[in-house]
Amino acid sequence: MVRKVGLTDSVGFACLEDLQLSNSYMWGTAISLDYCGREDCIKGWKFGPYVRESYVIHMVKKGKGTFTIAGKTYELGPGQAFIIRPGEETTYRADDDDPWSYMWVGFHGYRAEDFIEAMGYVKGSPIIKIEQMDTCAECINKMLEYSQITRINEVKRMSALMLLFATIMEDNASDAQESDNIEYPSKIYVKAAVDFITEKYMNKIKIDDIADFIGISRSHLTGSFKKEMGVSPQEYLINFRLEKAASLLRSSKEQINIIAYQCGYEDSLSFSKAFKQKFGMSPKSFRNLEVELETNDAKFGHEASKL
Template sequence: MDIKYIEDSRAKYLEPPQKQSIYLFLCFCGIADCSPSYSYGPAVRPQYVIHYIIDGEGSYTVNNKTYKLKKNEGFLIRPGIVTYYEADKDNPWSYMWIGFNGVKAETYLSYANLNEENLIFEYSKDATLKDYISEMLKLNEMDYSNELKLEGLLYLFMSKLVETRKEVFNQKAYKSAELYLEKSIEFIENNYSNNIKINDIASYIGINRSYLTHIFKKNINISPQDFLVNYKIDKACTLLQNTDLSIKVVAHSIGYSDPLTFSKIFKKVKGESPKNYRERFFSNQI
């Protein structure tokens, strides 16, 4: 049986004659420029269907929830679930769709974080999803070569969705780490005079010490312990330069109860004692 292919001024549709693979197979694909307020449903599909919006806007309603969607966003229709979607009346969407099934379909969708709880995705990195479906629509003559190409393009399409999820997760992880770093430094700025420990910072942020150390080293190439010490010593230098406070008071002001310990750490960081630092600073002012 020949492949089913329909094309007119507003749409293209392709449906392979048979599904060879039991793991993942293409049922149909298409592209359409929808007229204002064009709708489909309420209806139930026997297969998985993904719509990817290439322009315009519209809405997707499923499980009594309506999603407003636009260019570079997409939605998943799960088999056996009543859905309804409608193009915007002022800026109707153009979209591409791909229907598929197979025993591995749900597993591959889960890799992309698409499931009954999460039916919406975004892909704005490039035109790859659109290109894959466009390539499918060109294969409108059925032979063994095109059969394999269609199956390969379907797998590539799914891999892009999975890749997008990984990029989003990495981006979220980066933003979380950036926030942890920001809050850690803020905590140090507000509490350096209280003899805080690294565990105090980690507890405040809500992460363990080893992860806190990983964040500092990865983002600013220094451990939180070294950052804290350097911050304290910088504050001590400011006090030594701008006040006549005793070394003991300066030590207490930056969280060291023992002036001797403070002096040892100061010398390790600055290469000289607090007293010598102060004397040298004022001698250079003359």
């Protein structure tokens, strides 16, 4: 089985996507790059309504457009950026007279909300400013440049992503400073739980074990997790184990039942069922999956090839 990581590079449009198929170092980590790109939009170009599975930040270099979320429409221009969170239905549209040129980056990870908060975003206010737009553009261009499916390029892309995040944080430091100086108990509990899972995921642990280790009730832990992560601790534990399993399937030649055991599954059938539910294929098919870079010279070329 072959899956394509798509690189489209044409006049006015460039996009590197489906990187989650090739990431080897980033499974189960704090942040992972899914896709990125840039576009000089045509007049009136509209995208949506659409619901994303990743977090996505769009940065407007020049021109104007509108962004609609939760029934509210925002007008944006150069030096502004809007955030889309997973599960949010959004629509955005280029201006009829002065269409925008923008860049975007899509990502996921258990620390995604922490990064977003540090950039100055707050829920209910999806717009922030960006003063160092040229630096942000360099970061996006570097990610596009490091398109080959190698571990070195994977790390280079992540380096460019971290520099992008740091640049946006720096531009909005005064906006985020107050929240940076406040410690929320729920965050402390969640961090302790994540550290526990990271160290003990291969063992037969239960959510009660994690709560007991931290010293809070299971219901308190669940509430803290849902507040900070958007998922329950049980969902996080399952997802973490499966992503670790995916990484081992790619990087080792161990038998699948051994990998299942190493990731906390004593029953290989239960493991296979859970793995297929998450990744859409069996562990065996995932191990045999070949990821190739497909280069296109037209917008939507990669998407059309998947149909």
